[in-house]
Amino acid sequence: MSNPFAAFDPRPAILQVVPALETGGAERTTVDMARAIVAAGGRAIVASRGGRMVEELIAAGATHAEMAVHSKNPVVMGLNVERLARLIEREGVDLVHARSRAPGWSALAAARRAKVPFVTTYHSRVHEKPRLKVFYNSVMVRGDAVIANSQWTAANIRAVHKPEEARIFTVPRGIDIAAFASPAPERVAALKSRWGIGDDAGTIFLHPARLTRWKGQVISIAAAQLLKQRGIGDFTLLLAGDAQGRDAYEGELRQAITAAELGARVRLVGHCDDMAAAYALSHCVLSPSIEAEPFGRTAVEAQAASRPVVVSDSGGQQETVIEGKTGFRVPPGDPAALADAMARVAGMDAATRAAMGAAGHDNAATHYSVGAMCGATLSIYARLIGQNRAPAGKP
Missing domain, CATH: 3.40.50.2000 (Glycogen Phosphorylase B;)
Incomplete structure (x- = not known):
């Protein structure tokens, strides 16, 4: 160039x-x-x-x-x-x-x-x-x-x-595509240790976003509750992001986790300074924003990291996620639809999930x-x- x-x-x-x-x-x-x-x-x-x-x-x-x-x-x-x-x-x-x-x-x-x-x-x-x-x-x-x-x-x-x-x-x-590809195993291991993720974590869903209502953390928690009610309990949901002074909202999220008896499966892990390792330790990345994302950086980063994504079917994320190929798009503010998509990912075998991740990587590298x-x-x-x-x- x-x-x-x-x-x-x-x-x-x-x-x-x-x-x-x-x-x-x-x-x-x-x-x-x-x-x-x-x-x-x-x-x-x-x-x-x-x-x-x-x-x-x-x-x-x-x-x-x-x-x-x-x-x-x-x-x-x-x-x-x-x-x-x-x-x-x-x-x-x-x-x-x-x-x-x-x-x-x-x-x-x-x-x-x-x-x-x-x-x-x-x-x-x-x-x-x-x-x-x-x-x-x-x-x-x-x-x-x-x-x-x-x-x-x-x-x-x-x-x-x-x-x-x-x-x-x-x-x-x-997105710096190379920055999200194959981080050193010790970085992933260090983050797993810091967040207390063991071998019993099951399917790991990562929702990375600052703690603000429109990013949809309440929707992810509600979807996790629905998964549990459906008998799908072999999963972990990680909510990674700063409260940035929104202490009341953070408190609301903690109360929602406690009320749904999800303490063993849903965690607020705070700010993450190694997102490549965070994506690598996850099996699927969520971005269920209640309001439309003008672009939606998380969805593209996750695809660069070869991870399937589940996003709200609105705004810029409609352009970056190929339905059924690199992930799934669900109606904004719909915990049931989000839970359905999460269940689909959790039910995939490793090869199918890897193929979806590879398609996402190609999409990110080609266009973003x-x-x-x-x-x-x-x-x-x-x-x-x-x-x-x-x-x-x-x-």
């Missing part, structure tokens, strides 16, 4: 702005793109309030500027315009890429002041109402390029915000690699930077 930055002198400097670098799809994409920018000969700068992924960002060769870009306080947002504008001038930034709404407004104002291109990626859901929220979210379609992370997201952007078609680009989120995502995004950057650097009156 040709390097879209090769013709530039001086090398381009790209500023990405994201609320934090803790965990999540936007954060992972930010770090992946920073690595790709550096590899292409550019300079990668990220402004955020910080988080556990900063160390990885720095290791990738990028620079981190810590500031409160996550804040929705109008005074702080105004100050962030000044901070970002100074950062753009000091670092000679050629393009600003915002990945969330609150920092998007400050980044837009700073980019316009500096007369550099402004790009956005719509990682989140596209809200149709109320009107004030639609306006607040509209910053995500004010870029010179508006990147949607799935066809579903792009269709919703068109329907709600109606930007010029030439500014919309669909770039599916990319991090290389494809980064290459497409770098090309968008290069086109806009080239236009902005060109002498007046020349293309």
